[in-house]
Amino acid sequence: MGRALKVAVVGSGPAGAFCAEILADEAGQDVSIDVFERLPTPFGLVRYGVAPDHQKIKSIVGSLGEIFESPKVRFLGNVTVGSDVTVEELRAHYDAVVLAVGAPLDRPLGVEGEGLRGVIAARNFVSWYSGHPDATFDTSLLAADRAVVVGVGNVALDVARMLVRTPDELRRTDVPAHVIEALAGHRVREICVVGRRGPEFAKFTNKELLELAEVEGADVIVDPAELVLSEERQAYVAGRPPVKRLLATLQKIADRKPQGRSRSIRFLFDRTPVGFVGESSVGVMRLARTSDPTIVEDLGAGLVLPAVGYRSVQITGAPFDDGIGRIPHRDSRVTDGDEVVDGLYVVGWVKRGPSGVIGTNRLCASETAAAVLADAAALRAPEGGAGPIDDLLESRGVRVVDWSRWRAIETAERELGAACGRERVKLYDRAEMLVAAGIA
Template sequence: MRALRVAVVGSGPAGAFCAQILAEEADHPVSVDVFERLPTPFGLVRYGVAPDHQKIKSIVASFAEIFETPGVRFLGNVTVGSDITVSELREHYDAVVLASGAPLDRRLGVPGEDLGGVVPAGRFVSWYSGHPDADFDTSLLSAERAVVVGVGNVALDVARMLVRTPDELRRTDVPEHVIEALAGHAVREVCIVGRRGPEAAKFTGKELLELAEVEGADVIVPAEELALAEAAQQAGAGAPSRPAVTRMLGSLRKIADRQPQGRSRAIRFLFNRTPVEFVGDTSVTGIALAHTADPTQVEVLETGLVLPAIGYRSVPLGGAPFDEATGTVPHRDSRVLDGDRTVPGLYVVGWAKRGPSGVIGTNRLCASETATAVLADAAAAAAAPERDTDTDTDTDSTAIDDLLRSRGVPVVNWSRWLAIEAAEVRLGQASGRDRAKFHHRADMLVAAGIDR
């Protein structure tokens, strides 16, 4: 039996884990090509994990080992859908696994959402994380108040980055111009708005306590709303999730009981408020919030910067089915569906499969399910006497390279990525930091030795 050839579209945690499992745990040879539209690997580990969470980001070393596994190749700077299509990948590989993630922010669907100054939190996160396709109008940082809509970990990340001191920011790997913009901004208050009470917040206690430890801001929790949530919890409301909710309310209580230190900036939680309108003509000047208990009671917070952080959704990948209602790729047991029929040789993993939920470890279990499906189908096909597995697809290992070369696609392979990484380390050391990211694709390609 010849080596099974698999293409994985996306080099984030789900795609990387899937490649590793396929290459290491199959009982016959498997070669995996991992396609990534950016010149850099690791997906949200590089561009989504908060820059000040260096312990979490240290998992990059483990992911690097995956791409150094025999039989696994990294093909960066290749956009599936334009440089090469899903259909073409299916012609060249026995199996194609979609691991394209969920790159778009969900919308609130509130009037005025398209006003200037209303910026999806994901775009802001990508910008301060150095994503080459991210842009952010730094003039918006002249607002004295920023409003973050949402009470998940991303909302806390955004708030924390807005109040970090320059010294704290320089302990991270964010690009220098981002540090300069954040260090010089005018924001003095960050309001975190939750549509329900504190008992329904989605952030973790660890993230919350980390927020409370920032050096440059007081964190203020509404004592009255917190007391109501605590009373309801003690009365048995929400019993199925009571332990986790109790721990989270306990963390909020620790913050609420602290005396403000008179710091130059503040982070203020506002619960039980629903955004109903963004106010302004061409740019936002305020956000109207209706109180949950009495929707006729509406308050307007003046602000020039609103960052909705209410989750992510996937985008259609040309040539692959997509469910607009769920924002995911339809599947059955990881096998992509077109209507009620399975698409032969096409699979899905990660957020594109299950939606934007879970942590990095969740993706390993998800990847194991997908890899199992790929290997089971390959074994079944090999055992079928009517199928000649040596001639079904063009599986020559150089065919895909020749195709991309003929189209002038400057592929960043693993050695070229290592050159980018080394250049980022040198750039950081020049300014007394361990590392500083390149923000522009052109700079990455130059560092990779591609003059383009």
């Protein structure tokens, strides 16, 4: 090409960061990578999706941060691709553009009454207690006696666990003070975790279940009848050791006597939501037995948090398959119909769907980086090719948060934590973040 390969990565979560790291390592000195992030803060769902009480998992930010310390990689935060700069403009300034925009939308349940007040996607709740600057949550809903979490993945257990954490436990995390205050004073006494299929199909891990079983603030309850399996279902379990371990843990929970704690978490399996009842706010959740839809029951609930999966959102300037909720691709190369879009790539959930753990993104990023490097000789940005993007952003008044400015935000969070005896307290207001970054 006669000059260094210039790559733009849109999204600074694990998939985007890993892709930048691999490109920087594999391409030697002949690459420069700009990572764009719409928030002033990096790390995506590691910062705003991993439960605050899972500090060991969140510690991966140390490794991710090292990626942005590389002289070959720049962080450009507080830049929204699609409005501050378009995909087309990025393609004009860079030889390759990698979209790592994740899956920010929740999958709807698709049942009557889902729009009632009090039926709120679990991700909104997670974003709120994680201090996401765009998150809103009506804390008056925490006055409900019962909350229902629909879904049996790790996110569902995170939500249930956060609802019963004691104030002292919450103060060991980095959640903002107003979140601790709201959760410490909420009136929810029972949390029901509802699964559409039997317990053998639960998606949460045994490790997550064991952690939930040991919470101080609630009795965790499983009705033994929920664990009675037919011969056919037992045969399914027999050949799957992880499922057997999960069922064994559920059985241990079922065998325990409740301790009479002020709150409880109850598992309900084989229930499919078929509707919500209420005038303006939800009051009842209607469930049908998945195995026998003629059996219908009403469960009183003032707060319902569906956690049944995510989907990506269309980004202007890139093809999108609404049927699968992802950007179509062939071997990580974005496709439009049968044609490959030159110089446009995908990585992470927008590529493969919302599946896997943080480490899964490294393999996914390796595949995408390999595709970019395989095409490198043929890649060249149009219109004079790969000029600096900085002038364009400055002309539009975009206040870019670079890596040093993010470090200033991080310092402010640690200082805020030190003032109240905590390691760190997240800034959650975007304006306050920009003040801390020195660019308000």
